[in-house]
Amino acid sequence: MSDLFIHNLRLPAASAILITGGKIAAMGADVTAPEGTPRFDAGGRLALPALVDAHIHLDKTLIGLPFIPHIPGSSVAERIAAERHLRRTIDLPVRVRGGKLLERLASLGTVAVRSHIDIDTEAGLANVEQVLALRESHGHLVDIQTVAFPQSGILRDPGTAALMDAAIAAGVDLVGGLDPAGIDGDVAGHLDVVFGIAEKYGIGVDIHLHDAAELGAFELEQIALRTLALGLQGRVNVSHAFSLGALEPARFAQLADVLARAEVSIMTSAPGPVPMPPIKALRAAGVRVFAANDNIRDAWSPFGNGDLVERAGILCDRQDMRADDDLALAYDLVSAVPAAVMGRGDAALAVGNAGNIVLTRAASVAEAVADRAPARVVIKAGRVIAIDGELQG
Numbered sequence: 007m008s009d010l011f012i013h014n015l016r017l018p019a020a021s022a023i024l025i026t027g028g029k030i031a032a033m034g035a036d037v038t039a040p041e042g043t044p045r046f047d048a049g050g051r052l053a054l055p056a057l058v059d060a061h062i063h064l065d066k067t068l069i070g071l072p073f074i075p076h077i078p079g080s081s082v083a084e085r086i087a088a089e090r091h092l093r094r095t096i097d098l099p100v101r102v103r104g105g106k107l108l109e110r111l112a113s114l115g116t117v118a119v120r121s122h123i124d125i126d127t128e129a130g131l132a133n134v135e136q137v138l139a140l141r142e143s144h145g146h147l148v149d150i151q152t153v154a155f156p157q158s159g160i161l162r163d164p165g166t167a168a169l170m171d172a173a174i175a176a177g178v179d180l181v182g183g184l185d186p187a188g189i190d191g192d193v194a195g196h197l198d199v200v201f202g203i204a205e206k207y208g209i210g211v212d213i214h215l216h217d218a219a220e221l222g223a224f225e226l227e228q229i230a231l232r233t234l235a236l237g238l239q240g241r242v243n244v245s246h247a248f249s250l251g252a253l254e255p256a257r258f259a260q261l262a263d264v265l266a267r268a269e270v271s272i273m274t275s276a277p278g279p280v281p282m283p284p285i286k287a288l289r290a291a292g293v294r295v296f297a298a299n300d301n302i303r304d305a306w307s308p309f310g311n312g313d314l315v316e317r318a319g320i321l322c323d324r325q326d327m328r329a330d331d332d333l334a335l336a337y338d339l340v341s342a343v344p345a346a347v348m349g350r351g352d353a354a355l356a357v358g359n360a361g362n363i364v365l366t367r368a369a370s371v372a373e374a375v376a377d378r379a380p381a382r383v384v385i386k387a388g389r390v391i392a393i394d395g396e397l398q399g
Contacts, residue, residue: 012045030355055353055363060243060296063304064119069103071096077305108148111148114380116314118149122212181204187221193224204236210241230265241269258284270293275298275299298344316378321336331372
């Protein structure tokens with residue numbers, strides 16, 4: 007954590023920010039800095055909260071390797087099999103590929119991530135060990151929260167449940183799950199394992215749910231009911247939740263109500279030709295929704311550059327969000343909202359909050375999302391870590 011005086015800012019009601027000990031100590035037009043405080047001239051840039059990516063896969067990325075052609079698959083199960091095959095051919099360690107991805111994310115303004123880590127009986131805890139090591143090597147750039155993710159299923163891959171338990175004991179932060187019906191064919195059995203581990207260790211849950219329509223809705227309802235029963239409100243997230251985009255209004259309203267009561271959050275990556283959760287309708291019902299990159303140049307997709315501002319723009323395109331307020335909301339979905347989901351507190355630029363800031367050449371947050379200019383200054387806890395895409399020190 008560092009001290010920094012940022013001046014010559016474009017910021018409503020303030021042209022300077024003083025950061026002391028990594029936190030915002032003062033903001034305003036008349037703010038001054040103690041003698042000897044490092045100074046940064048923002049050059050009229052707009053100050054925005056730093057970005058938070060609460061759903062990525064550091065162990066899956068192929069960044070750092072020559073481009074690998076995409077292996078197609080028409081179902082989640084086929085893609086899982088293709089990925090396992092590809093994984094056996096890669097000799098560049100996770101800590102190298104994941105490190106390169108973290109460096110890219112940091113250069114674009116992301117200061118914290120939640121990474122799901124594949125755990126199965128073939129990989130064991132190898133990926134876990136390497137991603138946890140990235141906390142030490144790259145924690146000065148990006149804070150890393152982790153999820154024990156059973157990519158190959160739990161019940162269909164006997165031994166995975168014990169490995170997930172061991173991963174949590176080794177320091178992984180949350181327990182994950184994957185399509186209880188579509189992959190494991192046993193909703194109750196799968197959720198018994200996931201929520202059993204959560205209860206044992208007193209941790210949160212983040213479940214991938216691709217299952218569609220009413221099947222997915224039923225699973226979402228079961229997740230919410232278990233969340234309420236165990237008192238895990240605010241500590242459970244469901245990623246993807248495609249089914250929310252394909253329900254009749256009455257069923258959607260019923261499901262949104264139970265999700266809101268259970269404080270289950272929803273992540274969307276604004277994916278391709280599939281239904282996606284309706285953001286405004288869910289927010290109106292009291293459900294917390296955020297956006298994330300998910301797959302970045304890996305076996306699941308050859309696309310993704312790690313830029314959450316670009317992801318916010320894609321989300322706006324998919325949901326026909328065009329007004330300035332819509333674009334500002336989209337920025338919140340890749341900054342303040344995921345920060346809250348990760349338990350990082352209030353990410354707004356305000357006195358007392360962390361000095362995590364992105365400076366960009368735009369007149370408003372709406373322009374920043376519309377323009378998506380990658381030339382940004384990134385400040386983490388009062389330390390300048392990147393300028394115009396180049397890491398500093």
